Amino acid sequence: MNIETLRRPLTRLTKASIDLLFPPRCVICNRYGEFICELCADLLPRALPPRCTVCWEPAVSTNYCLRCHREPPAFTAARSSFVYQDTARAIVHAFKYSYVSSLARPMAGLMVEALTENFPHTAVLVPVPLSTRRERVRGYNQAKLLARELGEITGYPLAERALARVRSTLPQVRQDAVSRRTNMHGAFKAREEILPAGASVVLIDDVITSGATIEACTQAFREIGISDVFALAFARED
């Protein structure tokens, strides 16, 4: 066999299973035993109320932030377990950029409460899709892994192919809110044949940054007649 044809699948396999080969270690404190040890899990920066009941932005005295009050978003409600900073940020980075795919299980475990306490048990879990190119480079879509684990732990139905990314987008890091929205507009398409009529959906992602991505996903669901769209992330940028 040609070595080139042999090497390709091996690289992919190595990436996806690199962390299974070694004894698990906490990605924060390096202690052997678990990928996120109990102590580090307890110390994660939780996204606690008071927050806007719609977008989960920190709010001072009311249930709505000014933005949702003036111009309500298309999605019904978004929640995140943690704030995207310190150790929560380190976990997301290890999961996303260091290929520690085994973090999916403990991360999903830490999202269960936010899912079951906020969203109906009949809602279908749908991961935010990556572009196929990015998924190929990383070897997996981190949102898909989280959605699968959440479905397994909680019994919520899962439709991991209900959304497709139809257009690649620019990285959102250095863009303002308006260009983020323009950049994401029309980036997704919902597959009508996969979701039951009248379904409500919980979008799953690792991080919610500006809300532009979940807004664009919601637009795609609206186009096929689904209007009850929730979103859940491991962490959000406050």
Ligand SMILES: [Zn+2]
């Ligand atoms: Zn630890």
Ligand SMILES: [Zn+2]
């Ligand atoms: Zn809000």
